[in-house]
Amino acid sequence: MKKLLIAGLTAAFVGLGATTLAAPGNAAPDPSHVAGQILVKFRDQASADGVLRQHGLRQGAFVGTTGAQVIKVPAGRELRLIDALSRNRAVEYAEPDAVVTAVTDDTYxxxxxxxxxxxxxxxxxxxxxxxxxxxxxxxxxxxxxxxxxxxxxxxxxxxxxxxxxxxxxxxxxxxxxxxxxxxxxxxxxxxxxxxxxxxxxxxxxxxxxxxxxxxxxxxxxxxxxxxxxxxxxxxxxxxxxxxxxxxxxxxxxxxxxxxxxxxxxxxxxxxxxxxxxxxxxxxxxxxxxxxxxxxxxxxxxxxxxxxxxxxxxxxxxxxxxxxxxxxxxxxxxxxxxxxxxxxxxxxxxxxxxxxxxxxxxxxxxxxxxxxxxxxxxxxxxxxxxxxxxxxxxxxxxxxxxxxxxxxxxxxxxxxxxxxx
Missing domain, CATH: 3.40.50.200 (Peptidase S8/S53 domain)
Known part of the structure; x- marks a missing residue:
């Protein structure tokens, strides 16, 4: 059986690796998450602006019905900012925006x-x-x-x-x-x-x-x-x-x-x-x-x-x-x-x-x-x-x-x- 490759996968179709947006300078992009954005959910939405401003960030669009936001961040700093935000009691969680890939009478x-x-x-x-x-x-x-x-x-x-x-x-x-x-x-x-x-x-x-x-x-x-x-x-x-x-x-x-x-x-x-x-x-x-x-x-x-x-x-x-x-x-x-x-x-x-x-x-x-x-x-x-x-x-x-x-x-x- 011949197998399809998708985003560098070694078996057909449901993949788990893909390219991301380029990171600045010579830093290699992390293939596990999208560069330049993270997901953040606040326990108290009223505190969101203040918390984000401490890190030079702004609020982003809400994602579905989850209450989380997509926050734009400098490419290459995703994990450091996730760690910093996670330490704030006003933040319920912060996490990467991970890369997802594609895992009768009829004639045939x-x-x-x-x-x-x-x-x-x-x-x-x-x-x-x-x-x-x-x-x-x-x-x-x-x-x-x-x-x-x-x-x-x-x-x-x-x-x-x-x-x-x-x-x-x-x-x-x-x-x-x-x-x-x-x-x-x-x-x-x-x-x-x-x-x-x-x-x-x-x-x-x-x-x-x-x-x-x-x-x-x-x-x-x-x-x-x-x-x-x-x-x-x-x-x-x-x-x-x-x-x-x-x-x-x-x-x-x-x-x-x-x-x-x-x-x-x-x-x-x-x-x-x-x-x-x-x-x-x-x-x-x-x-x-x-x-x-x-x-x-x-x-x-x-x-x-x-x-x-x-x-x-x-x-x-x-x-x-x-x-x-x-x-x-x-x-x-x-x-x-x-x-x-x-x-x-x-x-x-x-x-x-x-x-x-x-x-x-x-x-x-x-x-x-x-x-x-x-x-x-x-x-x-x-x-x-x-x-x-x-x-x-x-x-x-x-x-x-x-x-x-x-x-x-x-x-x-x-x-x-x-x-x-």
Missing amino acids: FDRQYALRNDGRSFQNTLETFTVPAGTPDADVDAVEAWGLTTGRGIRVAILDTGVASDNPDISTQVVARANFSGTATGEDNYGHGTHVAGIVAAAHNSTGVAGVCPECDIVDVKVLNDSGSGSTSNIVKGIAWAASAKQGEGNARIINMSLGQRVSSRTLEEAVRNAWKAGVVIVAAAGNGGSQAKIYPGAYPDVIAVAATDNNDAKASFSSYGAKWVDVAAPGVSIYSTFPNHPFALQSNGRSEGYDIASGTSMASPVVAGVAALALSSHPNASNAGVRAIVESTADGTVAGTGSYWKYGRVNAYDAVRAP
């Missing part, structure tokens, strides 16, 4: 082993992929679930690099768009977000591929730039917008984040907590480090963290793992889905316009988001906690690795939608 349905695993072989542009006869039932039983529901009208927010406007297999599913990435347009010029969105909700339209939840609505929230990276503050803004039920905002019931950062952030955790309190089911990739090291937001308790499996129902070699923080697994190896129909950055890895494969927990996470959307569709009165419980309790716990690599098992859409 036979290439989608994650939805139906029945011994077929096919050729993609990069490899021949075979599902051996007699292989374990490694799919999520999506076809069986569609006999009960296809998720009509359930809104799933994709926080990512955008969703291409020129691939009709997924663009027709988009009902709202927002851009918090800092790029000039919301178009997906990287390719990752379009691939993720297609896994969730590519249409049943006799063309291309099918999503796990083919009648779900997609809320496109671009939080990563055209190089596949972003910042904690941009992710927080995207979460708040996606979870908001205000007119013209996301009003999503499910949020998928196929992205991650190595270090925890109190601002990001609070944004996730606020979305959970608003009734949103939150799903995120566990990361591709091949270790038990935690990735955020996946490791937060209000998030369903997703590891990746292959067509043999085995843990993908690249997938992060650990039953103490990873909740479920889903297919994430050689997943066939939508790509933009215009040039995009991931073509440098040999991907084709329109449709192609990709691997990573970035691909497994939207499978789970789609299953959660189907479960919500068949249990319309369920709370987000109820939907999460259904997804986790109906996962196939007989899959090898359950209890060690992940807590509950590999998800099963059919069992989820028919759960009591």
Whole structure:
């Protein structure tokens, strides 16, 4: 299997390193955080001006619904100012603004082993992929679930690099768009977000591929730039917008984040907590480090963290793992889905316009988001906690690795939608 590289990562798609803004002089930029800004939350907002002036700083914009602000600081002095501000009793916390990166009858349905695993072989542009006869039932039983529901009208927010406007297999599913990435347009010029969105909700339209939840609505929230990276503050803004039920905002019931950062952030955790309190089911990739090291937001308790499996129902070699923080697994190896129909950055890895494969927990996470959307569709009165419980309790716990690599098992859409 060939692996994609994203922002210097060694496994596909969910990355944890990226370039930052240049530091002054000869100082090397720290790749873990955005240069020139930090996140600060005050216990007493009335004291903010005075505290910041002591350090030659001014108040900045609030981030989502967290109460934290993005404070502009001299590049290269981020950590020193965080330390100084943290010593002030008026400051609840100060932290870096961390770099975040991107962790049917349809024509190509036979290439989608994650939805139906029945011994077929096919050729993609990069490899021949075979599902051996007699292989374990490694799919999520999506076809069986569609006999009960296809998720009509359930809104799933994709926080990512955008969703291409020129691939009709997924663009027709988009009902709202927002851009918090800092790029000039919301178009997906990287390719990752379009691939993720297609896994969730590519249409049943006799063309291309099918999503796990083919009648779900997609809320496109671009939080990563055209190089596949972003910042904690941009992710927080995207979460708040996606979870908001205000007119013209996301009003999503499910949020998928196929992205991650190595270090925890109190601002990001609070944004996730606020979305959970608003009734949103939150799903995120566990990361591709091949270790038990935690990735955020996946490791937060209000998030369903997703590891990746292959067509043999085995843990993908690249997938992060650990039953103490990873909740479920889903297919994430050689997943066939939508790509933009215009040039995009991931073509440098040999991907084709329109449709192609990709691997990573970035691909497994939207499978789970789609299953959660189907479960919500068949249990319309369920709370987000109820939907999460259904997804986790109906996962196939007989899959090898359950209890060690992940807590509950590999998800099963059919069992989820028919759960009591």
